[in-house]
Structures are given as C-alpha cells and as structure tokens.
Amino acid sequence: MIRAILFDVDGTLAETEEMHRLAFNQEFAARGLDWHWTPSLYRDLLRVAGGKERIAYYLRQWQEVDPADWTDRIADIHAGKTRRYAALVEAGHLGLRDGIRALVSDASRKGCRLAIASTTSRPNIDALSLACFGIEAAELFAVIAAGDEVAAKKPAPDVYRLALDRLGLPASDCIAIEDSRNGLLAAKAAGLRCVVAPSFYSAGDDVAAADLLLPDFTPIGAMAALEAMLRL
Ligand code: XBP
Numbered sequence: 001m002i003r004a005i006l007f008d009v010d011g012t013l014a015e016t017e018e019m020h021r022l023a024f025n026q027e028f029a030a031r032g033l034d035w036h037w038t039p040s041l042y043r044d045l046l047r048v049a050g051g052k053e054r055i056a057y058y059l060r061q062w063q064e065v066d067p068a069d070w071t072d073r074i075a076d077i078h079a080g081k082t083r084r085y086a087a088l089v090e091a092g093h094l095g096l097r098d099g100i101r102a103l104v105s106d107a108s109r110k111g112c113r114l115a116i117a118s119t120t121s122r123p124n125i126d127a128l129s130l131a132c133f134g135i136e137a138a139e140l141f142a143v144i145a146a147g148d149e150v151a152a153k154k155p156a157p158d159v160y161r162l163a164l165d166r167l168g169l170p171a172s173d174c175i176a177i178e179d180s181r182n183g184l185l186a187a188k189a190a191g192l193r194c195v196v197a198p199s200f201y202s203a204g205d206d207v208a209a210a211d212l213l214l215p216d217f218t219p220i221g222a223m224a225a226l227e228a229m230l231r232l
C-alpha cells in the first residue's frame with residue numbers, strides 16, 4: 001500500500017516550462033537585457049534545475065560573464081520573473097497533465113497522503129494549485145518541499161529527503177511522480193521508486209532507471225492501477 005505520493009511540479013503536474021520561458025523573456029525585456037531564450041536554447045538550459053542557477057549558467061556559457069558578480073542581480077531578475085510567472089498562471093492558461101487530477105483525487109479518497117517535491121519556488125506552487133486545482137496548495141498537499149528550501153537542487157536528493165522528513169515516512173512506503181532525468185535521479189537517490197512520464201521539454205531524457213515509464217499519467221489515474229503496475 002502506498003502511504004504517500006511525492007509529486008514533482010514542472011512538467012509533471014502541468015506542462016509549465018513554456019510559461020516559465022515566457023516569464024523569463026518578459027523579465028529580461030523589461031530590464032532592457034538583450035537575452036532571449038528560444039525553445040531550443042531553453043531545452044538546453046533546462047539541464048540546470050532552478051531558475052536562478054539557470055540564469056547563472058546562461059551568463060557563464062552564453063554571455064561569458066562570471067555569475068559570481070551578478071548574485072544580487074540574478075536574485076532580483078528571478079524575483080521579477082516569478083511575479084510574472086504567477087500572473088501568467090493566474091490568468092488561467094495552464095491545465096493539469098492527463099491523469100494527474102484523477103490520481104490526486106483517488107489518492108486523497110483512499111487516504112494516501114500527497115506531497116510536493118519541486119525545484120520551483122513556493123509562490124509558483126501556490127499559484128498553480130489555485131489555478132489548476134482551485135484549492136490552496138497547503139490544503140491539498142500534506143507536505144510541500146520547494147527548491148529554495150534546500151542547498152542542492154535536483155538531481156541532488158535534497159528536496160525529496162526534505163519532503164520525506166516532513167512526511168515522517170520511509171521512502172519505501174512512498175512513490176515519486178516525475179517528468180525528467182534530473183527529477184528521476186533525485187528521487188532514486190532519495191531511495192524512492194519513481195514513475196516517469198516525459199514532458200515536452202524532457203522528451204529524449206535518459207529515464208531508463210524509472211520504475212514505471214509511461215507516455216502520460218492516465219494509466220495510473222487510480223491507486224489500484226498504480227499499485228498493480230508497480231507490483232505492490
Ligand atoms: C523545474 C525547474 C524549475 C523551473 C522554473 O522544477 O527546474 O527551475 O524550471 O522554476 P521541477 P523556478 O523540479 O518542478 O520539475 O524559476 O522557480 O526555479
């Protein structure tokens with residue numbers, strides 16, 4: 001019996017990365033920065049988890065600038081981007097991925113606890129929950145572990161370990177739901193079994209280590225199906 005499901009957010013609950021990319025580009029333009037992240041560049045930049053870390057990587061790799069000299073400015077740019085992203089999500093253009101709503105409601109009904117373990121920022125999680133579930137994230141998820149709460153972001157296991165600590169459960173009683181290689185590696189390093197359905201931007205990632213690999217989450221839209229497919 002699965003006692004808790006730990007959900008990744010971006011690319012898993014919803015296909016959010018195009019909206020993140022738009023928010024980044026809007027903030028860059030508003031600051032007069034001639035940085036424009038195209039979809040193909042963003043696919044490359046997504047190898048780096050975390051918006052602030054992504055900007056730093058971009059500065060070093062494409063602007064040949066030492067990001068250590070931009071620490072405060074990166075944080076300020078990222079705060080502006082987060083405000084823009086929340087506004088885009090609140091505008092209501094985001095939908096949950098197939099199977100997520102059914103799995104969340106079936107798990108809740110069966111007393112399985114729900115958690116978030118995401119690299120993204122807490123305001124983004126709150127905005128998505130209200131926009132897509134119509135309920136505060138803190139009411140729907142027993143535990144929320146967000147990117148800025150841990151020292152190392154995915155593929156490090158920190159955010160999954162934090163979620164498990166807050167749940168007070170062993171990894172063996174829980175399942176992680178992910179979309180990307182970074183997320184899969186983080187979940188496995190935390191000792192969790194992990195279900196993966198690649199998203200638009202993570203398609204092509206090496207996710208062979210997944211305990212269950214799916215095209216989307218509809219086959220596990222019910223707890224019984226999830227447990228059967230994981231042979232639990
Ligand atoms: C995906 C990420 C995040 C988002 C952008 O997180 O790596 O950095 O791309 O969000 P997840 P921030 O673990 O949910 O897949 O700008 O807030 O980092």
Ligand code: MG
Nearest residue numbers: 008010011179
């Ligand atoms: Mg993800």
